[in-house]
């Protein structure tokens with residue numbers, strides 16, 4: 001039996017997906033509507049600079065999909081949505097997510113990531129309690145490996161018991177939100193789960209992040225700014241594998257637990273940029289500057305730049321049977337192909353506002 005046939009036999013789930021117009025949230029909304037078409041999916045998103053309504057247009061024809069523009073700090077709106085949509089599952093992606101922006105202006109990070117998460121938790125607690133605390137309700141919080149800080153070259157990968165040591169305003173605000181979620185399980189018994197994931201990449205990735213920025217700059221013949229010595233290491237995960245990990249946690253995860261999600265794909269930034277250049281040289285029909293490697297430019301380092309992230313996801317793999325399905329070589333090829341064929345998606349995002357941000361960071 002296919003997952004769609006199996007699902008028609010089970011209860012309809014009713015999801016509130018916060019931040020579902022952003023990179024990972026939109027991939028998750030597409031994933032869920034495709035795999036579980038009988039479930040209700042309500043996306044709540046404030047459409048900040050990172051939110052893109054166009055990404056969700058293909059879902060508008062889906063009868064179980066609804067988009068609501070709104071802020072996770074707006075308690076009356078959250079209360080109304082939880083009640084009128086009879087939500088049983090919150091999947092919480094909404095956040096300010098870019099480290100460089102958190103260095104330029106941390107305020108929005110504290111507001112959305114800490115106060116916004118708190119607002120959602122309080123609203124969901126009331127909703128869950130007034131429905132007689134159903135056991136199948138779930139508040140799932142999507143977090144990051146950055147809460148664990150930075151690793152040395154020979155340190156073991158982050159596990160769920162690694163102490164928190166966030167280094168940027170972004171990761172500190174995510175750590176704060178994780179602690180609140182944890183407290184709501186321990187204090188109120190609210191059914192929560194948390195995933196801490198490594199760097200994602202794939203379709204609908206906003207241009208400010210490393211992989212889309214490099215793809216777009218190669219296509220435009222612009223310099224490829226590599227911070228510092230380019231030796232920082234990230235553990236890359238194809239976004240669809242992140243979605244399937246959250247699926248596994250929602251279906252089989254234990255409440256109150258945290259699961260680390262990673263691709264087991266540690267790559268130095270400079271090597272990753274070289275891989276993207278090689279793919280673009282091979283796959284792009286034409287490039288303004290070729291070979292693309294000649295655009296690589298080392299620039300001033302990010303303040304407080306974490307040296308290395310690596311995730312041990314053996315808990316998720318052994319307890320819930322999840323495995324990533326895409327290697328970094330396959331995933332980068334898919335991603336380059338996606339950026340080559342979706343200029344209509346990324347070109348409008350290079351707005352004046354984006355250019356002003358770019359000039360501040362890379363001046």
Ligand code: NAD
Nearest residue numbers: 019021022023024046047048050051071072094095097200
């Ligand atoms: P993103 O910046 O692409 O998207 C964030 C979305 O949240 C946007 O659509 C934005 O409009 C929305 N949003 C922001 N403030 C809001 C508010 N106050 N109310 C409602 N909506 C609001 O982020 P992303 O990369 O998709 O990350 C999603 C989540 O996953 C975040 O919580 C992030 O911390 C976490 N995460 C990201 C990665 C990664 O590599 N991108 C890795 C691990 C964890």
Ligand code: DAU
Nearest residue numbers: 097098099144145146198199208209210225226227232269
């Ligand atoms: O680890 C998970 C985190 O991954 C998420 O929690 C964050 O939301 C997400 O933005 C991402 O954070 P990073 O800071 O690791 O991602 P970013 O794409 O900004 O940078 C990846 C690496 O590349 C990092 O070492 C900084 C470097 N970099 C980045 C940019 C934008 C460059 O060298 N040049 C650049 O222009």
